[in-house]
Amino acid sequence: MLLTIATTHQPATDLGYLLxxxxNRCQSxxxxxxxxxxxxxEANNEQCTAALLLDINPIKLVRKRTLTLDAYVNDRPYVASSFFSVAISQVFGTALGGRCKDKPELVxxxxxxxxxxxxLPSHGGEGFLRELFEPLGYQVTLQNYPLDETFPEWGQSKYFTVELQNTIPLSLLLSHLYVLIPVLDNNKHYWVNEDEVEKLxxxxxxxxxxxxxKEEITKRYLKRQYRLTRAALAQLTEPNEPDPDSVEEIHDKEEAAVEKPLSLxxxxxxxxxxxxxxxxxKKVVDLGCGQGNLLKMLLKDNYFEQITGVDVSYRALEITKERLDRxxxxxxxxxxxxxxxxxxxxxxxxxAGYDAAAVIEVIEHLDLPRLSAFERVLFEFTRPQTVIVTTPNIEYNVKFASLPAGTLRHKDHRFxxxxxxxxxWSKEVGEKFSYSVEFQNVGDEELEVGSPTQMAVFSIIN
Structure with a gap:
C-alpha cells in the first residue's frame, strides 16, 4: 500500500517540516x-514528494483470528484500508493533529x-469515489483495473488508483484520508465502539x-452500527436542525393529505x-420502500415468493417492521x-437476482445529478426483468385545491x-440499458393535464 503526497509550495521542502x-532520511x-x-x-525547493509505504505482515493478520480461508486469501496486504488510517495517525500524527514546532505558521x-x-477499493465504483472527494474541492483522477487482463470479458474490478489534487492545509488532507479511507473498507480490522465516534x-x-x-460516511465509518451512527449524527446536526427522518415523516403525511381525496x-x-x-x-424488491405500504400488500398475497424492502432510512425500516409485525x-x-x-x-x-423492482414515488426525491448513478445501479447492475417506476405528474398539481400554486407535492421533492x-427520460433509459418501456396512467385522467401519477413499466430486451 502506497500513499504519496507531493507539493510545489515554495520552498517545497517545507513538506518535511509539516510531516x-x-x-534526507528513510525511516521505518x-x-x-x-x-x-x-x-x-524527490525533495528540492521546486517539488517535494513524501511517500508512505505500508508493508502488512499477513502472519500477524491471521493470529488471534478464526482460521477460515478468507484469513489467508484476501486483499488486505495490498489495498488501502483501515490499516492505512491507523498508519497515518501513528506515523503522521503530528501533521494530522495540525502541529508544527519549527514552522507553526505552515499548519x-x-x-x-x-x-x-x-x-483503493470501491464497491460503489468510480461514482462513489467522486461523490466522496469532489464535494471537498478535490480534482479527482482515477485509474480502474480489470479483474483479470487475460479474461477481459470478466469486466472491471473494484480497485482504483486515486489521485487527488487540491490547495488546502496538509492537516486537512490527512483528516480527509483518515476518515474516508475506512469508509471504503467493509472489513475494518479494529473494534468499532464509542471511541470511534469521538475520532470521527x-x-x-x-x-x-x-x-x-454525511450520513453515508458516518454509517460506513462506524461499520453500520445503528446506535453509534445515530449518536454521531446527533452531534453533527445543529441543535435547532430537526431530525431528518422526523421531517421526512411530516412531509410524507402532508403529501398523503394532498392526495387522500383521490385515494391515489x-x-x-x-x-x-x-x-x-x-x-x-414472484421475486420482488421494493426500492425506497418507506414505511412498507407495498410490502404489506405483497406479503399478504401468496402469489409472491420473495419480497425485499430497501430504504436508506433505518428509522423507516423500523417502522415498517413494526407495522408488518401487527x-x-x-x-x-x-x-x-x-x-x-x-x-x-x-x-x-x-x-440482485429479482424478477422485478418497484420504484414507487422515489426518483423525484433524488438530486438530478445523482439520477444517472441510480440508473446504473438499477438498470445495469441490479438488472431485474421488470422495473416499475411511478412519479407525480406535475401538470396535474393544479387540480389539488389544497396545494398552493407553483409548489411541489412533497417538500423533499427535488423535481x-x-x-x-x-x-x-424513460425512453432514453430504456435505449441505453436495453429495456422496452410502456406507460400507464394512475388515477382519473383529465384531458388537459393527464392523470395524477404516471407509471413506466420497463421490460428487459433479451
Whole structure:
C-alpha cells in the first residue's frame, strides 16, 4: 500500500517540516500489523514528494483470528484500508493533529497538494469515489483495473488508483484520508465502539457536517452500527436542525393529505401489484420502500415468493417492521420477507437476482445529478426483468385545491416532471440499458393535464 503526497509550495521542502520527517532520511516504524516506511522520492525547493509505504505482515493478520480461508486469501496486504488510517495517525500524527514546532505558521497555510493512493477499493465504483472527494474541492483522477487482463470479458474490478489534487492545509488532507479511507473498507480490522465516534467527530470537524454524504460516511465509518451512527449524527446536526427522518415523516403525511381525496396511494399500489402479476414477477424488491405500504400488500398475497424492502432510512425500516409485525401472518409468509438498509445510488449485490423492482414515488426525491448513478445501479447492475417506476405528474398539481400554486407535492421533492419529460427520460433509459418501456396512467385522467401519477413499466430486451 502506497500513499504519496507531493507539493510545489515554495520552498517545497517545507513538506518535511509539516510531516515531521526529514527528506534526507528513510525511516521505518513498527506497527502491530506490519511496518510503515517513510521516504522522499524527490525533495528540492521546486517539488517535494513524501511517500508512505505500508508493508502488512499477513502472519500477524491471521493470529488471534478464526482460521477460515478468507484469513489467508484476501486483499488486505495490498489495498488501502483501515490499516492505512491507523498508519497515518501513528506515523503522521503530528501533521494530522495540525502541529508544527519549527514552522507553526505552515499548519493553516493552504498549499497545492497532490495525493496519490495505490490502490483503493470501491464497491460503489468510480461514482462513489467522486461523490466522496469532489464535494471537498478535490480534482479527482482515477485509474480502474480489470479483474483479470487475460479474461477481459470478466469486466472491471473494484480497485482504483486515486489521485487527488487540491490547495488546502496538509492537516486537512490527512483528516480527509483518515476518515474516508475506512469508509471504503467493509472489513475494518479494529473494534468499532464509542471511541470511534469521538475520532470521527474530531477528524471530521469543519467539513463532515457539510458533506452531502454525511450520513453515508458516518454509517460506513462506524461499520453500520445503528446506535453509534445515530449518536454521531446527533452531534453533527445543529441543535435547532430537526431530525431528518422526523421531517421526512411530516412531509410524507402532508403529501398523503394532498392526495387522500383521490385515494391515489391505494390506486398506485393496486396498479403496481397488477403489473407485477401480469409480468409473472414472484421475486420482488421494493426500492425506497418507506414505511412498507407495498410490502404489506405483497406479503399478504401468496402469489409472491420473495419480497425485499430497501430504504436508506433505518428509522423507516423500523417502522415498517413494526407495522408488518401487527399482521400476525403465518411463519411461512414471514420467511419470504427481508428488509435491507442501503442507498439507491450505490451497487449492492444483495438486491440482485429479482424478477422485478418497484420504484414507487422515489426518483423525484433524488438530486438530478445523482439520477444517472441510480440508473446504473438499477438498470445495469441490479438488472431485474421488470422495473416499475411511478412519479407525480406535475401538470396535474393544479387540480389539488389544497396545494398552493407553483409548489411541489412533497417538500423533499427535488423535481416533478411533466408527462413529456418523464417519457423522454424513460425512453432514453430504456435505449441505453436495453429495456422496452410502456406507460400507464394512475388515477382519473383529465384531458388537459393527464392523470395524477404516471407509471413506466420497463421490460428487459433479451
Amino acid at each position: 515531521h520527517k526529514h527528506p 516504524f513498527s506497527l502491530s500489523f506490519g511496518e510503515a516506511h517513510v521516504f522522499y522520492p 493553516e497555510t493552504p498549499m497545492p497538494l497532490v495525493a496519490k493512493i495505490s490502490v 467527530l474530531r477528524h471530521g470537524e469543519g467539513w463532515l457536517k457539510e458533506h452531502p454524504l 396511494n391505494q390506486q398506485r399500489l393496486n396498479c403496481v401489484v397488477a403489473v407485477l402479476k401480469q409480468n409473472n414477477a 399482521l400476525h401472518l403465518p411463519r411461512n409468509q414471514w420467511d419470504k420477507l427481508q428488509l435491507i438498509q442501503s442507498g439507491l445510488t450505490y451497487t449492492d449485490k444483495r438486491i 416533478e416532471w411533466t408527462r413529456s419529460q418523464f417519457q423522454k
